[in-house]
Amino acid sequence: MEDIRKISLDRYKEQMIESVESAKREMEKGVENVKSGIRERPFESVAIAAGAGLLLGAAVAFIGGRVIKKPSKM
Numbered sequence: 001m002e003d004i005r006k007i008s009l010d011r012y013k014e015q016m017i018e019s020v021e022s023a024k025r026e027m028e029k030g031v032e033n034v035k036s037g038i039r040e041r042p043f044e045s046v047a048i049a050a051g052a053g054l055l056l057g058a059a060v061a062f063i064g065g066r067v068i069k070k071p072s073k074m
Contacts (some may be wrong), residue, residue, distance in 0.1 A: 038045045
């Protein structure tokens with residue numbers, strides 16, 4: 001890896017653009033893999049999404065119930 005002080009701003013900009021484009025390509029590959037998995041197994045995908053939603057909802061309700069304190073009766 002080069003010393004950052006020796007890299008010109010133009011070269012640094014090029015390296016950043018290359019890094020962002022590479023990350024974008026990898027992200028697009030990942031999205032395509034997920035889409036193909038959903039196409040191959042639609043019912044399992046819906047079941048997983050529903051289960052994740054239930055767990056997230058239960059977690060939010062549990063945490064919300066602990067954060068919002070009910071007034072105590074005196």
